[in-house]
Amino acid sequence: MLTRPSPFVSAIPESEQRWLETASALAEGMRATVAADDESGELPIEHLRAISASGLDVAFLPVEHGGEALSYAALAQVVRVFAAAHPAVAAVWLMHIGAAHALVTMSAPPAAAFFAERLRAGDRFSNALSEPAGGNHFLASQQDVSPVDGGWMLTGRKLFVSGAEVADHLLLNVRIDGGPGFFGVDRDDTLSLPPIDQTIGMRATRSRTVEFDGTILQRSRLCGPPPEGYANLITIGFSALSIGIAESAIDALVASANRRKDPAAERLADASWVRSETAMVWAELRAARLIAEQTAWLADRADPTAMAAATEGKMLTNEVAKKAAALALKVGGGGAYLARSPIQRIFRDAQAGALMAYSVPFSQDVVGGWVLAEPPAA
Numbered sequence: 001m002l003t004r005p006s007p008f009v010s011a012i013p014e015s016e017q018r019w020l021e022t023a024s025a026l027a028e029g030m031r032a033t034v035a036a037d038d039e040s041g042e043l044p045i046e047h048l049r050a051i052s053a054s055g056l057d058v059a060f061l062p063v064e065h066g067g068e069a070l071s072y073a074a075l076a077q078v079v080r081v082f083a084a085a086h087p088a089v090a091a092v093w094l095m096h097i098g099a100a101h102a103l104v105t106m107s108a109p110p111a112a113a114f115f116a117e118r119l120r121a122g123d124r125f126s127n128a129l130s131e132p133a134g135g136n137h138f139l140a141s142q143q144d145v146s147p148v149d150g151g152w153m154l155t156g157r158k159l160f161v162s163g164a165e166v167a168d169h170l171l172l173n174v175r176i177d178g179g180p181g182f183f184g185v186d187r188d189d190t191l192s193l194p195p196i197d198q199t200i201g202m203r204a205t206r207s208r209t210v211e212f213d214g215t216i217l218q219r220s221r222l223c224g225p226p227p228e229g230y231a232n233l234i235t236i237g238f239s240a241l242s243i244g245i246a247e248s249a250i251d252a253l254v255a256s257a258n259r260r261k262d263p264a265a266e267r268l269a270d271a272s273w274v275r276s277e278t279a280m281v282w283a284e285l286r287a288a289r290l291i292a293e294q295t296a297w298l299a300d301r302a303d304p305t306a307m308a309a310a311t312e313g314k315m316l317t318n319e320v321a322k323k324a325a326a327l328a329l330k331v332g333g334g335g336a337y338l339a340r341s342p343i344q345r346i347f348r349d350a351q352a353g354a355l356m357a358y359s360v361p362f363s364q365d366v367v368g369g370w371v372l373a374e375p376p377a378a
Contacts, residue, residue, distance in 0.1 A: 002282065281327050
């Protein structure tokens with residue numbers, strides 16, 4: 001795909017460049033199995049283990065917990081590279097590292113040390129934040145819990161837990177006395193997985209419902225407020241997930257448009273309408289990527305506008321991914337609709353980001369409200 005230099009990528013510290021090279025090498029292996037993993041709908045655990053074995057997971061931990069405190073800018077590039085090769089791996093990994101990093105960052109020192117040690121040992125982490133009544137308000141739980149000795153007890157369900165089958169620990173939220181509470185929870189026999197209701201896109205995330213039946217939420221595992229300037233890795237990295245998918249759509253579009261059925265046939269790449277529509281989508285992708293990268297840049301500077309930028313970026317990148325995939329399908333024609341074409345998978349995967357909280361309609365309402373807010377009185 002045609003590229004342009006990015007000021008944000010060039011600003012990533014030299015000490016972190018080797019991790020971007022590691023991510024690119026890992027992505028090559030992912031690319032080789034993405035079609036088969038989508039068809040089978042099985043979790044690509046070997047790729048996730050390979051990422052862990054490379055040291056990349058631990059590198060994102062704070063220095064005091066044995067990591068290198070890699071930048072948000074590096075995170076965005078790693079997610080983008082993974083998503084271009086294998087969106088399901090990218091999504092599960094982002095949820096995993098985001099949950100682990102949040103638990104290490106916001107837990108009391110003994111719990112933080114425990115979760116950091118378990119990440120170093122190769123344990124898997126997942127987010128369990130969405131719930132039946134939560135919708136887009138997944139950070140404002142509506143699940144009340146009952147106090148018990150040493151903590152609280154949860155009976156209920158969490159939805160869309162990516163990688164749930166292999167999760168050893170969960171970042172979970174509930175409502176305590178009307179307010180939010182976030183916990184680190186170890187997997188035990190009070191957790192169960194109902195039969196999977198398979199998704200259409202990103203099938204290999206194995207996103208599942210988790211049922212809790214009398215699960216004890218230990219007071220010692222109750223997270224505190226995030227440190228000043230902290231931004232959750234998932235929120236910052238989410239836009240890069242759609243950027244990677246959009247880039248793979250453009251690559252598939254280019255390959256399709258340049259394919260000749262016979263030596264005398266004209267390329268679709270020479271058709272005016274293909275050039276025109278491709279130009280706009282490519283420019284929109286460039287703009288969306290710059291917003292995603294700027295969001296990470298703001299987070300690295302603990303800028304208070306980083307979270308707002310993340311909402312704007314997710315909203316835009318989700319839609320650009322869908323648009324790029326739709327154009328690839330249009331240019332590919334009937335052949336792109338066949339199961340053997342990568343375009344049909346990319347098209348399905350591109351829909352997922354816009355459905356994930358905060359969904360595009362919800363984000364549009366929020367961002368529109370910011371823009372249209374009545375200016376303060378002089």
